Amino acid sequence: MKKLRGxxxxxxxxxxxxxINASALGCIETALAExxxxxxxxxxxxxxxxxxxxxxxxxxxxxxxxxxxxxxxxSALGSCRYKLAKAEDNDKDYKKILEIFRKYDIxxxxxxxxxxxxxxxxxxxxxxxxxxYECRVMGIPKTIDNDLDLTDHCPGFGSAAKYxxxxxxxxxxxxxxxxxxxxxxxxxxxxxxxxLTAASALATENGAGPELIYLPEIAFDMEKFITxxxxxxxxxxxxxxxxxxxxxxxxxxxxxxxxxxxxxxxxAFGHIRMGGLASNLAGYAGARVDARVRGIELSLLQRCAAHxxxxxxxxxSYMAGKEAVNAAVSGITDKMVGFExxxxxxxxxxxxxxxxxxxxxxEKKIPLEWIxxxxxxxxxxxxxxxxxxxxxxxxxxxxxxLPKHAKLKYVLVK
Numbered sequence: 001m002k003k004l005r006g007x008x009x010x011x012x013x014x015x016x017x018x019x020i021n022a023s024a025l026g027c028i029e030t031a032l033a034e035x036x037x038x039x040x041x042x043x044x045x046x047x048x049x050x051x052x053x054x055x056x057x058x059x060x061x062x063x064x065x066x067x068x069x070x071x072x073x074x075s076a077l078g079s080c081r082y083k084l085a086k087a088e089d090n091d092k093d094y095k096k097i098l099e100i101f102r103k104y105d106i107x108x109x110x111x112x113x114x115x116x117x118x119x120x121x122x123x124x125x126x127x128x129x130x131x132x133y134e135c136r137v138m139g140i141p142k143t144i145d146n147d148l149d150l151t152d153h154c155p156g157f158g159s160a161a162k163y164x165x166x167x168x169x170x171x172x173x174x175x176x177x178x179x180x181x182x183x184x185x186x187x188x189x190x191x192x193x194x195x196l197t198a199a200s201a202l203a204t205e206n207g208a209g210p211e212l213i214y215l216p217e218i219a220f221d222m223e224k225f226i227t228x229x230x231x232x233x234x235x236x237x238x239x240x241x242x243x244x245x246x247x248x249x250x251x252x253x254x255x256x257x258x259x260x261x262x263x264x265x266x267x268a269f270g271h272i273r274m275g276g277l278a279s280n281l282a283g284y285a286g287a288r289v290d291a292r293v294r295g296i297e298l299s300l301l302q303r304c305a306a307h308x309x310x311x312x313x314x315x316x317s318y319m320a321g322k323e324a325v326n327a328a329v330s331g332i333t334d335k336m337v338g339f340e341x342x343x344x345x346x347x348x349x350x351x352x353x354x355x356x357x358x359x360x361x362x363e364k365k366i367p368l369e370w371i372x373x374x375x376x377x378x379x380x381x382x383x384x385x386x387x388x389x390x391x392x393x394x395x396x397x398x399x400x401x402l403p404k405h406a407k408l409k410y411v412l413v414k
Contacts, residue, residue: 003036003329004134006107010058011043011050012075012142013082013113013120017156018163018306019317020112020142021069021076021406026321027110027140028058028066034329037108041413045078046113047120051096055104060411068406070318071396073306076406084120087127094127101128101135104413108136108328112321114143114154118336119360125334136328139336139356140321144303146195149362150354151338155320156303158313158389161199163305164188165390167298168203168210168242176238181291183229184240187278188298191246192216193365196302199386200242201378210240211377217366218375219250222258225281226288228376233291245277256280307403311392316349323351347388 008031010024024042031040044054056077058066069076087094100106111121118139125137141148146157168186175184188197194215203209211232214220232239247255259280282295320337327335335353342348370382397404 004107004136004331005036005038006105007039007041008037008108008110008325009041009043009050009055009101009104009106010077010110010112011046012077012079013046013111013117014079014143015114015303016074016079017142017144017303018073018159018309019156019314020074021072022314022317023112023140023142023155023321024076025066025069026318026323027112027325028069028321030322030325031108032059034325036329038105041104041106042077044410044412046080046082046111047084047097048080048082049078050100051082051093053100055100055413056408057411057413061408065406065408068397068404070314071306071309071394071403072405073304076408081116083116084123087123087130091127094124097124098128098131098133101133107134108138108325110138110140110321110324110328112140112142114141114145115148115361115363118148118356121336122334122356122360125356136331136333137356138324138328138333139359140324141336141338142317144196145190145193147193147363147365148336148338148359149364150359151336151352152341152349153339153389155313155317157195158310158316159305159308160196160302161202161386162310162313162390163302163308164196164199164298165202165206165209166308167302168200168240169206169208171296172203172208172210172240175240179237181233182238183233183282183285183289183291183293184238185278185282185285185293185295186210186240186242186298187245187295188242189302190216190244192363194244195366197242197244198366198370198378198382199390201382202386202390204377205383210242212239212241213377214241214243214247214375215366215371216244216246216248217368218371220247220255221249222255222284226285228374229285229289233289239291243277243281247277306396309394310390311394312347312389314394319351327353347391
């Protein structure tokens with residue numbers, strides 16, 4: 001097959017991770033080395049920046065600085081939460097994208113993001129095809145939530161899980177030092193899937209983690225919550241609790257809305273903005289149990305901790321970006337790079353390609369059989385699943401005893 005010749009564009013979208021730039025680097029370095037790719041561009045702030053004509057010329061970047069992206073957290077190209085309407089309802093944005101693609105002869109488009117980003121990829125690809133514009137479109141996954149379907153796990157999850165497990169072990173040591181009776185509630189990200197909160201079970205497995213873990217997969221009951229706490233306190237002086245920000249009651253109502261009206265604060269995709277649950281649950285428990293109670297919200301810390309990134313996660317993230325380019329250049333389009341775990345005594349995984357249309361907007365949740373009967377803890381199958389994903393330590397470059405991050409020029413094309 002004759003290789004398609006033209007420029008490529010990579011954009012990043014959604015919440016950042018500590019390894020999303022490793023995926024971007026895999027894509028950028030592979031694209032720069034391809035003869036059929038004439039220019040390598042980056043969209044400033046994803047689709048939003050693309051629509052505004054803000055595009056970076058990545059050929060102008062120092063290769064050494066680019067390589068530092070492998071150890072630089074957050075979205076180096078800038079991110080966004082911009083929802084494209086259906087083209088049949090409003091094609092204004094799509095026409096603008098096509099106009100820009102034609103202007104810069106963009107024939108390869110790579111979008112690095114989560115569920116909503118894969119939906120964006122799928123919509124753009126269909127519009128380009130309908131308008132007879134040849135362009136290979138590939139999704140590069142990222143999400144600490146680990147909720148993308150049709151892939152064993154997602155880039156970003158392993159490092160966030162490692163941070164959460166480590167932090168829970170450290171907080172556990174601090175919270176139990178007085179031996180006077182305490183309850184510590186830690187809020188962890190995860191709107192509808194509890195993978196990140198479940199990662200705290202890795203700390204428990206290692207002897208210093210939460211006794212109670214609450215996930216969105218199981219309906220949350222306020223009174224049972226108090227009963228569970230009292231049950232632990234009857235046998236020991238201190239109890240640690242981890243809770244997903246998106247836990248709901250049996251009627252599907254977010255528990256966070258019990259304390260304030262979250263419906264008023266939504267993002268572009270209609271998702272309720274989370275946060276504040278730990279302190280509210282701590283206040284609720286504090287009035288009902290005889291113990292010192294505190295709430296801790298990990299917030300952004302859990303998704304930007306590149307200093308403790310999993311080596312497996314970093315290397316697989318880079319591999320995902322690299323494979324996206326290799327697949328596109330070989331003639332493949334409308335796919336997302338995913339991972340398939342190879343069964344055996346030693347952990348291994350390989351990349352696979354899944355249809356964008358199938359993965360877009362689907363959410364993968366923790367299997368109920370991995371959760372204990374009382375709905376407040378994880379079982380061994382989860383430990384076996386998650387343990388390899390947090391393995392390995394990355395040696396990262398430093399300056400003045402601090403991490404050295406990439407400093408890009410961000411040269412805008414004219």
